[in-house]
Amino acid sequence: MNLAMLTDLYQFSMLYGYHLSGTDRKMANFDVFFRRHPFNGGFAVFAGLADLLAALQNFHFSDSDLEYIKSLGLKDAGFIEKLKNFHFSGDIFSFPEGSICFPGEPLMRFSGPLFEVQLLETLVLNIINFQTLIATKSARIFEASGKSAVVEFGLRRSHGPDGGLSASRAAYIGGCVATSNVLAGQKYGIPVKGTMAHSWIMSFPNELISFREYAKAFPDSSVFLVDTYNTLADGVPNAITVGLEMKKHGHTLKGIRLDSGDLAYLSVEARKMLDEAGLTETKILASNDLDEWIVDALRHEGAKIDIWGIGTKLVTGSPDSALGGVFKLSAIENEDGVIIPKIKVSQNEEKTTNPGLKSVYRVYDTSGMMTGDIICLADEIPTDESFKLAIHPLNEYKFFRVTPEYSIKAMMKKVFSNGVIVDGTEKLSDIRNRVLGELEKLHSSHKRLVNPHYYKVSLSQKLFRLRKSLLEKGLNIQKE
Amino acid sequence: MNLAMLTDLYQFSMLYGYHLSGTDRKMANFDVFFRRHPFNGGFAVFAGLADLLAALQNFHFSDSDLEYIKSLGLKDAGFIEKLKNFHFSGDIFSFPEGSICFPGEPLMRFSGPLFEVQLLETLVLNIINFQTLIATKSARIFEASGKSAVVEFGLRRSHGPDGGLSASRAAYIGGCVATSNVLAGQKYGIPVKGTMAHSWIMSFPNELISFREYAKAFPDSSVFLVDTYNTLADGVPNAITVGLEMKKHGHTLKGIRLDSGDLAYLSVEARKMLDEAGLTETKILASNDLDEWIVDALRHEGAKIDIWGIGTKLVTGSPDSALGGVFKLSAIENEDGVIIPKIKVSQNEEKTTNPGLKSVYRVYDTSGMMTGDIICLADEIPTDESFKLAIHPLNEYKFFRVTPEYSIKAMMKKVFSNGVIVDGTEKLSDIRNRVLGELEKLHSSHKRLVNPHYYKVSLSQKLFRLRKSLLEKGLNIQKE
Numbered sequence: 001m002n003l004a005m006l007t008d009l010y011q012f013s014m015l016y017g018y019h020l021s022g023t024d025r026k027m028a029n030f031d032v033f034f035r036r037h038p039f040n041g042g043f044a045v046f047a048g049l050a051d052l053l054a055a056l057q058n059f060h061f062s063d064s065d066l067e068y069i070k071s072l073g074l075k076d077a078g079f080i081e082k083l084k085n086f087h088f089s090g091d092i093f094s095f096p097e098g099s100i101c102f103p104g105e106p107l108m109r110f111s112g113p114l115f116e117v118q119l120l121e122t123l124v125l126n127i128i129n130f131q132t133l134i135a136t137k138s139a140r141i142f143e144a145s146g147k148s149a150v151v152e153f154g155l156r157r158s159h160g161p162d163g164g165l166s167a168s169r170a171a172y173i174g175g176c177v178a179t180s181n182v183l184a185g186q187k188y189g190i191p192v193k194g195t196m197a198h199s200w201i202m203s204f205p206n207e208l209i210s211f212r213e214y215a216k217a218f219p220d221s222s223v224f225l226v227d228t229y230n231t232l233a234d235g236v237p238n239a240i241t242v243g244l245e246m247k248k249h250g251h252t253l254k255g256i257r258l259d260s261g262d263l264a265y266l267s268v269e270a271r272k273m274l275d276e277a278g279l280t281e282t283k284i285l286a287s288n289d290l291d292e293w294i295v296d297a298l299r300h301e302g303a304k305i306d307i308w309g310i311g312t313k314l315v316t317g318s319p320d321s322a323l324g325g326v327f328k329l330s331a332i333e334n335e336d337g338v339i340i341p342k343i344k345v346s347q348n349e350e351k352t353t354n355p356g357l358k359s360v361y362r363v364y365d366t367s368g369m370m371t372g373d374i375i376c377l378a379d380e381i382p383t384d385e386s387f388k389l390a391i392h393p394l395n396e397y398k399f400f401r402v403t404p405e406y407s408i409k410a411m412m413k414k415v416f417s418n419g420v421i422v423d424g425t426e427k428l429s430d431i432r433n434r435v436l437g438e439l440e441k442l443h444s445s446h447k448r449l450v451n452p453h454y455y456k457v458s459l460s461q462k463l464f465r466l467r468k469s470l471l472e473k474g475l476n477i478q479k480e
Numbered sequence: 481m482n483l484a485m486l487t488d489l490y491q492f493s494m495l496y497g498y499h500l501s502g503t504d505r506k507m508a509n510f511d512v513f514f515r516r517h518p519f520n521g522g523f524a525v526f527a528g529l530a531d532l533l534a535a536l537q538n539f540h541f542s543d544s545d546l547e548y549i550k551s552l553g554l555k556d557a558g559f560i561e562k563l564k565n566f567h568f569s570g571d572i573f574s575f576p577e578g579s580i581c582f583p584g585e586p587l588m589r590f591s592g593p594l595f596e597v598q599l600l601e602t603l604v605l606n607i608i609n610f611q612t613l614i615a616t617k618s619a620r621i622f623e624a625s626g627k628s629a630v631v632e633f634g635l636r637r638s639h640g641p642d643g644g645l646s647a648s649r650a651a652y653i654g655g656c657v658a659t660s661n662v663l664a665g666q667k668y669g670i671p672v673k674g675t676m677a678h679s680w681i682m683s684f685p686n687e688l689i690s691f692r693e694y695a696k697a698f699p700d701s702s703v704f705l706v707d708t709y710n711t712l713a714d715g716v717p718n719a720i721t722v723g724l725e726m727k728k729h730g731h732t733l734k735g736i737r738l739d740s741g742d743l744a745y746l747s748v749e750a751r752k753m754l755d756e757a758g759l760t761e762t763k764i765l766a767s768n769d770l771d772e773w774i775v776d777a778l779r780h781e782g783a784k785i786d787i788w789g790i791g792t793k794l795v796t797g798s799p800d801s802a803l804g805g806v807f808k809l810s811a812i813e814n815e816d817g818v819i820i821p822k823i824k825v826s827q828n829e830e831k832t833t834n835p836g837l838k839s840v841y842r843v844y845d846t847s848g849m850m851t852g853d854i855i856c857l858a859d860e861i862p863t864d865e866s867f868k869l870a871i872h873p874l875n876e877y878k879f880f881r882v883t884p885e886y887s888i889k890a891m892m893k894k895v896f897s898n899g900v901i902v903d904g905t906e907k908l909s910d911i912r913n914r915v916l917g918e919l920e921k922l923h924s925s926h927k928r929l930v931n932p933h934y935y936k937v938s939l940s941q942k943l944f945r946l947r948k949s950l951l952e953k954g955l956n957i958q959k960e
Contacts, residue, residue, distance in 0.1 A: 009674030125636035162642030194489030
């Protein structure tokens with residue numbers, strides 16, 4: 001699908017202005033980063049890259065698109081010609097999809113002519129913001145569940161058709177084992193799972209008959225929804241009756257689903273009843289507006305839940321509902337053809353950007369655990385002297401020493417080179433495995449649901465000094 | 481676009497079971513409704529109908545879809561044949577799109593063979609839940625702004641490509657005057673607007689030059705972003721300098737945009753500076769994570785803001801992030817071919833459903849204001865005796881009398897008849913006008929942001945009695 005028109009008007013307006021002012025071919029560099037941890041947590045999971053690269057490869061304007069753009073008053077023939085021939089010719093560096101990431105880090109870096117890079121902002125943020133939000137939410141729920149089975153069920157409450165599809169993809173990346181979304185299964189190869197709705201049960205004369213009919217259709221994969229009437233008085237006993245009938249014929253009742261009421265109490269009681277009837281292999285699935293905090297609380301209360309069905313709050317990233325990732329200019333060619341670093345100063349010091357072309361390195365301690373990330377200039381390498389000290393971005397007296405026993409990994413890879421995809425289109429299961437592997441290397445203090453310890457993201461000495469000198473110069477820039 | 485595969489696996493599983501149990505041709509009736517006011521408000525705006533009807537008309541399974549479904553274990557040849565020939569042959573009744581609506585009311589009613597109606601649940605809820613949420617949010621912001629200009633700016637934070645497109649559509653329906661989303665403009669004819677990003681300004685040697693270059697490109701439609709450096713010390717003075725230059729050449733600086741800081745203070749000061757310079761026609765646009773509560777607070781503080789740019793919280797429906805609309809069985813054919821009403825009883829009395837085939841009528845008082853809605857059985861008409869008393873669904877001693885001076889309007893129209901669209905595909909501007917018209921007829925107490933007065937949604941005497949008799953019978957249903 002061609003998403004070239006999925007953009008904010010101001011991108012076209014600025015392109016038009018760059019074209020008329022003759023600045024459209026200036027080389028520019030933009031960074032993608034976010035400023036705050038989603039969900040008041042201690043980490044995020046970077047997602048959306050492969051979908052974004054696919055969209056960039058198919059990015060072009062049709063004649064009717066160009067007619068529409070002209071109708072908006074952007075009529076200059078040279079401008080329309082440039083859009084007609086548009087192809088992103090620059091480079092993109094990116095974290096691998098599924099990487100654990102943190103506020104302030106450049107997750108992606110776009111270099112190319114200003115005209116081309118500026119136009120990508122909206123599409124990049126639209127895809128990366130949402131999928132990163134949902135992959136993060138999913139990883140949080142996965143951790144809260146004790147790494148047990150979490151199934152994503154959210155399509156009926158997601159934000160339109162594609163809000164559902166992207167959410168299913170990102171939820172799987174973040175740790176879910178399956179989705180209810182059939183299109184996501186078909187398109188992305190995600191395992192699909194499902195049970196039954198209340199309407200199934202209500203369409204038969206009674207619950208017992210409805211379970212029997214379902215068992216006939218699915219003798220080895222039935223999960224009975226047991227709360228249509230009274231969970232413990234009707235639902236579970238009827239499920240046991242049919243489960244024992246299935247057993248007699250050599251089949252297994254795979255599970256029951258609790259979808260209302262006190263899930264801790266009901267799951268404990270249902271487990272007892274199932275076990276007493278000899279249906280020890282029948283799993284208990286719970287759903288009903290769950291999120292990581294409720295899953296955590298239920299587990300600590302001793303709930304006997306084997307599988308968690310999570311819908312609305314997972315696929316909408318509730319309560320955040322959006323990740324505030326931005327796409328910010330960090331360097332641009334001046335009139336002499338020199339790329340000069342740019343900084344956006346804010347009265348809120350944390351919103352001041354990091355200037356220049358940058359890279360990110362991740363430092364692991366001797367036990368293989370992540371101990372801190374270092375943002376540096378792209379021409380630095382970890383053996384450089386300036387890399388030995390990693391400085392807090394807002395306080396030069398806070399730093400850590402990068403000692404030789406640490407191992408250091410480069411986080412940014414080139415994924416687009418001269419306009420061609422060269423990396424980053426991985427299998428979804430590989431991306432998911434990266435998340436699960438990196439979560440193991442992240443200390444539990446950063447994964448805590450309440451008041452997590454913040455992971456260190458520092459600047460190399462060289463970047464810190466550049467930032468400081470630009471801040472000092474910047475004080476006078478506008479007054480001149 | 482064909483969205484037939486955008487569904488939950490359990491729909492296919494249930495269809496498979498209905499097919500095998502021979503119950504798939506039973507006539508069934510399902511209602512769409514939601515249970516709680518979004519945003520703790522006092523009303524909602526029904527949206528998504530035209531998009532849904534378009535999707536239903538194009539609903540079919542390709543050979544590769546059927547192969548995928550078979551790969552999920554649903555292999556019965558007769559079942560696959562039924563999907564291959566799938567076409568929704570039933571009837572749909574619906575509120576007109578853009579209607580004000582309330583919890584508990586059936587907004588849509590689907591009648592047809594169980595096999596066909598069941599399959600539509602996910603798609604219906606996916607489209608209606610999201611667009612209704614966003615249209616409601618938009619109407620709330622529109623009201624909070626004093627019905628001034630609100631522009632939707634949310635694409636970079638929306639839930640994927642389509643989460644953005646659907647949100648732009650619903651936001652426009654709910655009262656926004658424009659969107660920044662170019663694709664939404666092209667596809668739906670919504671007016672598109674935009675200003676400039678910080679990168680525009682930073683790509684030039686200084687702010688003044690950047691404004692001059694923009695003014696050259698857009699001599700009569702420039703809106704300058706004034707907070708890149710220091711809003712009152714640099715941004716507004718530079719905008720005034722260029723605004724006066726534009727004026728000298730017979731042009732007008734259309735506006736300035738404030739995007740950070742204290743918008744109340746900055747807008748008052750900027751207004752003074754613009755007015756003193758003689759730029760009284762230059763408007764002030766404000767943005768920065770706004771919602772209805774912030775807009776309301778800023779207005780009450782005397783902010784001088786002419787245009788509100790609203791992004792993230794509008795297009796994601798924050799803080800709710802989802803509307804919990806459901807699709808519930810309300811009647812089904814029994815073995816004797818009789819359609820019998822069904823009720824889903826819940827321990828939470830408010831979650832107990834209303835049985836049978838139903839309609840909704842809206843009652844207006846003599847001044848034309850909405851005074852209450854009545855849910856009745858579909859075969860009732862307002863002149864019926866049972867219609868004279870409208871009863872609170874949970875308390876038969878709370879009721880209101882429908883007296884002859886009230887006017888009564890039928891809310892449900894047939895939009896799909898025997899599988900063909902017969903109504904409901906209106907122009908977007910007509911839908912938007914319906915919202916704005918109905919908001920005028922809704923008393924302000926229901927539109928209050930804090931602690932709104934709840935609008936009355938009552939049952940006809942006949943429906944109340946049916947519900948009560950089924951509840952009484954239901955007490956014994958499962959024990960038998």
